[in-house]
Amino acid sequence: MSSGFPVDVPVTDLDVDDETFRIDDYDDDNVSLDLRNLRPSSESFLGKVKTNFFKVFRQRQKGFEYLDTIEMFDRNRSDSSFAELGEFEPVKRHSYKKLYFHLLLGGFLVLLLTISLVVTRNRSGGSVRTTAKPILSNGTHEFYPTTILISLDGFHPHYVSPALTPFLHSLMIGKGYAPPYMIPSNPTVTFANHYTLVTGLKPIYHGIVSNRFYDAASHETFINTNDSVALQPQWWGGEPVWSTAARQGVSSAVHMWPGSEVDYGADLNPMEVDQFNKSEVLSRKTERILEWLDRPLVSRPELLLSYVPTIDTLGHEYGVSGPELAQGLTYVDRFLESVYVGLEKRNLTHLVNMIIVSDHGMAPTSDERLIYLDDLVELDKIEHLDGWPLYGLRPFAKFNVDEVFSEIMEKYRADPQNSHYTVHKKEDIETQLVGGTSQYDSRIAPIWIIPKIGYAITTHKFMEKNKHYAPKGVHGYNNTEVLMRSLFVATGPYFEHKMGSSYKLLPFENTEVYNIVCESLNLSPAPNNGSLPSVLSTGRALPDMWRDSRKYPDTDFDVEWVYETATVDLLWGESRAEPDLKEEEGEEEQEEEKEKEKEKEKEKEKEKEKEQGKGDKEEGKGKPAQGDPDYSSYDDSDADDADSVSDSDSAPTSKSHFSFHDVWESVEEAAEDFIEEVEDFFDGSS
Numbered sequence: 001m002s003s004g005f006p007v008d009v010p011v012t013d014l015d016v017d018d019e020t021f022r023i024d025d026y027d028d029d030n031v032s033l034d035l036r037n038l039r040p041s042s043e044s045f046l047g048k049v050k051t052n053f054f055k056v057f058r059q060r061q062k063g064f065e066y067l068d069t070i071e072m073f074d075r076n077r078s079d080s081s082f083a084e085l086g087e088f089e090p091v092k093r094h095s096y097k098k099l100y101f102h103l104l105l106g107g108f109l110v111l112l113l114t115i116s117l118v119v120t121r122n123r124s125g126g127s128v129r130t131t132a133k134p135i136l137s138n139g140t141h142e143f144y145p146t147t148i149l150i151s152l153d154g155f156h157p158h159y160v161s162p163a164l165t166p167f168l169h170s171l172m173i174g175k176g177y178a179p180p181y182m183i184p185s186n187p188t189v190t191f192a193n194h195y196t197l198v199t200g201l202k203p204i205y206h207g208i209v210s211n212r213f214y215d216a217a218s219h220e221t222f223i224n225t226n227d228s229v230a231l232q233p234q235w236w237g238g239e240p241v242w243s244t245a246a247r248q249g250v251s252s253a254v255h256m257w258p259g260s261e262v263d264y265g266a267d268l269n270p271m272e273v274d275q276f277n278k279s280e281v282l283s284r285k286t287e288r289i290l291e292w293l294d295r296p297l298v299s300r301p302e303l304l305l306s307y308v309p310t311i312d313t314l315g316h317e318y319g320v321s322g323p324e325l326a327q328g329l330t331y332v333d334r335f336l337e338s339v340y341v342g343l344e345k346r347n348l349t350h351l352v353n354m355i356i357v358s359d360h361g362m363a364p365t366s367d368e369r370l371i372y373l374d375d376l377v378e379l380d381k382i383e384h385l386d387g388w389p390l391y392g393l394r395p396f397a398k399f400n401v402d403e404v405f406s407e408i409m410e411k412y413r414a415d416p417q418n419s420h421y422t423v424h425k426k427e428d429i430e431t432q433l434v435g436g437t438s439q440y441d442s443r444i445a446p447i448w449i450i451p452k453i454g455y456a457i458t459t460h461k462f463m464e465k466n467k468h469y470a471p472k473g474v475h476g477y478n479n480t481e482v483l484m485r486s487l488f489v490a491t492g493p494y495f496e497h498k499m500g501s502s503y504k505l506l507p508f509e510n511t512e513v514y515n516i517v518c519e520s521l522n523l524s525p526a527p528n529n530g531s532l533p534s535v536l537s538t539g540r541a542l543p544d545m546w547r548d549s550r551k552y553p554d555t556d557f558d559v560e561w562v563y564e565t566a567t568v569d570l571l572w573g574e575s576r577a578e579p580d581l582k583e584e585e586g587e588e589e590q591e592e593e594k595e596k597e598k599e600k601e602k603e604k605e606k607e608k609e610k611e612q613g614k615g616d617k618e619e620g621k622g623k624p625a626q627g628d629p630d631y632s633s634y635d636d637s638d639a640d641d642a643d644s645v646s647d648s649d650s651a652p653t654s655k656s657h658f659s660f661h662d663v664w665e666s667v668e669e670a671a672e673d674f675i676e677e678v679e680d681f682f683d684g685s686s
C-alpha cells in the first residue's frame with residue numbers, strides 16, 4: 001500500500017509532514033513552446049481530398065491517403081479493400097488518367113457501399129455492431145479521442161504570471177480555453193474536491209465530505225492519510241470518471257489521484273493506477289504520460305489523469321508568497337509545457353485534449369489571526385473534531401448538542417474578537433455551505449465554528465508548544481472566497497469544436513469538469529451536479545468587457561503574494577489597460593499579440609466558413625473535416641443508436657451521442673462533390 005496522500009493535515013494534530021518537497025533540476029532540453037504554432041490550421045475535407053487527389057497525379061505518389069478520413073469513422077473496418085487499392089501502382093502516363101479515375105471512383109463506391117451496409121445493420125440492431133469511437137490519425141499512428149486531465153493541487157489562478165509561469169500565461173492570454181477562475185466545492189479541501197472533479201458531485205453527494213471526518217452512521221472516521229481506512233470503497237459514492245469510462249469501453253490510466261486506488265469493483269477500475277508518491281519528480285510524470293500515449297492503440301489509455309502535489313505542499317509550508325513558491329510555480333509550469341511539447345512532437349495537439357485544473361487556492365495564516373478553540377468550548381466534552389480550517393464539533397453522547405451549542409454561543413458573544421469567525425448548527429449551514437443533504441448526512445458534524453478567510457483555529461496548548469502557528473498557508477474556507485478559487489485551462493480538438501475562437505469562458509463550478517471530460521470522450525455521464533449539455537457553449541463565452549468585480553486577495557488584512565503581475569489581473573483586473581499588458585510582456589510578447597490578432601482574424605474567417613458550413617449541412621451539403629474527430633455528434637441527443645446491443649465478441653459499447661447517420665450523410669455528400677471535382681479536373685485538362 002502507498003503512504004496515502006499526506007497533504008492537508010488537520011490543524012489540531014499538527015504533525016506536518018517533515019518530508020521536504022524535492023524540487024529536482026528541471027531538464028531544459030525541451031523545445032520551447034512557440035505560441036504561434038500552437039495549432040496548425042485545419043483544412044476542409046474537400047480541400048484535403050483535392051490536395052491528395054492532385055498529389056496522385058502531380059507527384060506520382062501512392063494515392064488514397066484521403067481514405068483515412070473514412071477509416072476514422074469505423075473502428076471495425078476491414079482493411080482489405082483499402083490495402084489492395086493502396087498497392088496499386090500510380091499511373092505513369094497522362095493517357096492513363098481516365099483509367100485511374102475509374103478505378104478510384106470504383107474504389108470509392110465500394111467503400112460507400114461497405115459503410116452503407118455496416119450502418120444499416122447497426123441501426124437495425126443486427127448482429128454486426130459498429131462502435132462509435134472515431135479513429136483519428138496523427139499521420140503515423142491511429143488514436144481514439146484522448147483526454148489528459150492534470151490536477152495542480154492548491155494552484156490559485158492568480159499564480160499565473162508572465163514571469164513565473166510563461167506557459168500557463170500563454171494559454172491564458174491566448175488559445176487556452178479558460179474561465180478567469182473555477183469555483184471549488186465546499187469544503188475546499190483536496191480529497192473532497194478531487195473526487196468532485198471526477199464525479200461531478202458535490203462532496204455531500206459523493207460522500208468524501210472532507211479530508212478527515214467522522215461518520216455517525218458507521219461510527220468510523222475517514223482519514224485521508226490512512227490507506228487502510230481511506231481505501232475502503234464504502235466511503236466513496238457516485239461514479240468516478242474512470243468507472244464511467246470503463247463501463248463504456250474507454251480505457252483510463254491514473255497517475256495518482258485521490259480515490260483512484262480504491263477498488264470500485266470488477267471492470268470499473270482504471271486500466272492502470274500509479275500509487276501516490278509525494279516526492280516524485282515531475283519529469284517522471286511527463287515520462288509516464290508520454291509513455292502511455294506512445295503505446296499501440298489497443299493498449300493505450302484514452303483518459304489519462306495525473307496529480308501534482310507541488311504547489312499545495314509549498315503553499316502550506318510557505319504561504320502564498322516567497323521564493324520557494326515562485327520557484328515551484330516555474331517548475332510546475334515547465335512540467336506542463338513539457339507535456340504539451342510532448343504532444344506537439346507527436347503531432348497530437350489536434351487529437352488530444354489537455355485539461356489543467358486545480359482543486360482549490362490557498363490563504364496565508366498568521367500568528368496575528370488565531371482563534372482559540374479552548375476559549376470557546378470545553379474540549380473534554382468533544383468526542384470528534386472534523387474539518388479544517390472549518391471546525392465541526394461532535395460532543396460525546398452524554399452531552400446534549402443544543403446545550404453545548406448554547407455554551408459556545410455564550411462565549412462567542414462575549415469574545416471581543418468574534419468578528420473573525422461565526423458559529424453555526426449544522427441545519428443553518430446545510431443549504432449555503434454544505435450544498436444540500438444526502439445519504440451522507442451522518443458525515444456532517446452537528447456544530448461548526450467557521451473562521452473568516454486567513455484566520456485559523458488553534459489551542460493555547462499548541463501555541464505554547466510551537467510558538468508560531470503553522471502551516472503558513474491553509475485552504476478549506478468558503479468557496480465564495482477569492483483566495484479559494486481554482487484553475488481551469490484546456491486545449492484540444494473537443495474544446496475547439498465546442499467553443500471555436502471563444503477562448504474565454506464565464507466562471508463555472510468544478511462540478512462541471514466531469515461532464516466536460518465525459519463529453520470530450522463521447523461518454524454518457526452518470527447522474528451528477530453539473531450541467532447538461534456541458535458549460536462549453538458559445539453562449540457561455542466570456543464577454544469582452546468582463547471585469548472581475550473582486551480583487552485578489554480580497555481580505556481585510558494585507559497579503560503579500562508571489563508575483564505582483566498576475567495574468568488574470570492583466571486580463572480582467574479593474575485597472576486593465578492594453579498598454580500595461582504590452583509593457584509587461586515586452587516586445588516579444590507584443591509580436592505574439594500581433595500574431596494573435598492575425599490568428600483571430602483567421603479564426604473569424606474560419607468561423608464564418610464554419611457557420612456557412614453549418615448552414616450547408618442543414619441543407620444537406622455539409623462535409624466532415626478531415627483529421628478532426630466528429631465532435632458534431634456531441635450535440636446530438638438523438639437516441640438513434642443509443643440502444644444498440646453489443647455482441648459478446650465485439651469491442652467497447654457504442655456511445656449514444658455518436659450519430660452514424662450524420663457521418664453517413666456527410667460521406668455521401670462528400671462523395672458527390674468529389675466526383676464533380678474529378679470530372680471538372682478532366683474537363684479542364686483534356
Ligand SMILES: [Zn+2]
Nearest residue numbers: 153154190359
Ligand atoms: Zn488540495
